[in-house]
Amino acid sequence: MGKRATGVLEAPSATTAVSLDGVTKVYGRGNEAVHALRGVSVDIRPGSFTAVMGPSGSGKSTFLHCAAGLDRPTGGRVALAGTDIAGLSETKLTELRRTRVGFVFQAFNLVPSLTAEQNVTLPLRLAGQRPDKRWVHEVMSRVGLGDRAKHRPGQLSGGQQQRVAIARALVTRPDVLFADEPTGALDTRTGREVLALLREVVDQYGHTVVMVTHDPVAASYADRVLFLADGTLVDTLEQPTADAVADRMIHMEG
Ligand SMILES: Nc1ncnc2c1ncn2[C@@H]1O[C@H](COP(=O)(O)OP(=O)(O)OP(=O)(O)O)[C@@H](O)[C@H]1O
Numbered sequence: 001m002g003k004r005a006t007g008v009l010e011a012p013s014a015t016t017a018v019s020l021d022g023v024t025k026v027y028g029r030g031n032e033a034v035h036a037l038r039g040v041s042v043d044i045r046p047g048s049f050t051a052v053m054g055p056s057g058s059g060k061s062t063f064l065h066c067a068a069g070l071d072r073p074t075g076g077r078v079a080l081a082g083t084d085i086a087g088l089s090e091t092k093l094t095e096l097r098r099t100r101v102g103f104v105f106q107a108f109n110l111v112p113s114l115t116a117e118q119n120v121t122l123p124l125r126l127a128g129q130r131p132d133k134r135w136v137h138e139v140m141s142r143v144g145l146g147d148r149a150k151h152r153p154g155q156l157s158g159g160q161q162q163r164v165a166i167a168r169a170l171v172t173r174p175d176v177l178f179a180d181e182p183t184g185a186l187d188t189r190t191g192r193e194v195l196a197l198l199r200e201v202v203d204q205y206g207h208t209v210v211m212v213t214h215d216p217v218a219a220s221y222a223d224r225v226l227f228l229a230d231g232t233l234v235d236t237l238e239q240p241t242a243d244a245v246a247d248r249m250i251h252m253e254g
Pocket of ligand 1: 027028034035036054055056057058059060061062063
């Protein structure tokens with residue numbers, strides 16, 4: 001892998017959206033130590049949709065958190081659009097999290113007292129930016145919420161709430177949108193609609209999506225599936241079908 005800029009937020013070289021090089025993560029110490037990641041290396045290209053799968057406890061969430069700068073690896077390097085995040089101060093890392101990555105969680109995590117539009121613009125306001133109304137409207141239209149801007153989360157369905165969360169994640173024009181089980185709280189049909197939307201933001205708008213999932217059908221929406229087992233990247237699958245993903249999972253768990 002090529003040489004990377006260190007500690008400079010302003011000068012990314014975006015040949016990869018996310019790059020992990022020998023990433024390890026150890027929780028706890030001594031006898032209590034849990035090796036959640038044991039040297040994971042992978043490059044994720046801009047404008048691609050990647051699914052991360054593996055048995056429970058295999059390190060999927062840890063992978064996502066380290067890749068997104070939510071957590072610092074114990075060893076190895078993580079670069080986001082060319083920026084090596086290991087060298088960043090806490091302040092720069094917070095800035096990167098606010099502006100260069102978007103997050104979507106299973107449990108939507110919306111602020112109930114704010115309207116959909118206010119939830120969407122929150123990351124901009126937290127970063128001290130004045131929201132550009134036209135851009136906010138554009139993002140809300142992209143996720144199919146153009147007519148729901150003034151609704152509060154309690155007045156929206158689960159699928160609509162997840163769309164608000166996706167718009168909120170995209171509003172800062174992040175390098176990567178990370179999603180942790182984004183359909184886990186949704187019924188099957190609504191979950192498929194959200195997956196189709198994630199596929200669309202990649203295909204139509206060139207976003208980069210990295211998604212953790214347990215569901216082979218969800219993974220089949222991705223361009224590539226990464227399989228983790230016991231903290232190690234053990235396999236990848238390009239242009240996955242749900243059957244092929246399910247088959248690999250059965251062999252990993254068996
Ligand atoms: N904060 C923590 N402190 C200690 N151990 C942790 C912590 N977070 C995760 N672990 C451990 O690290 C390992 C990997 O956990 P992780 O949550 O990344 O797995 P996962 O594949 O996302 O699991 P699941 O599919 O069950 O959500 C597990 O053994 C877990 O118990």
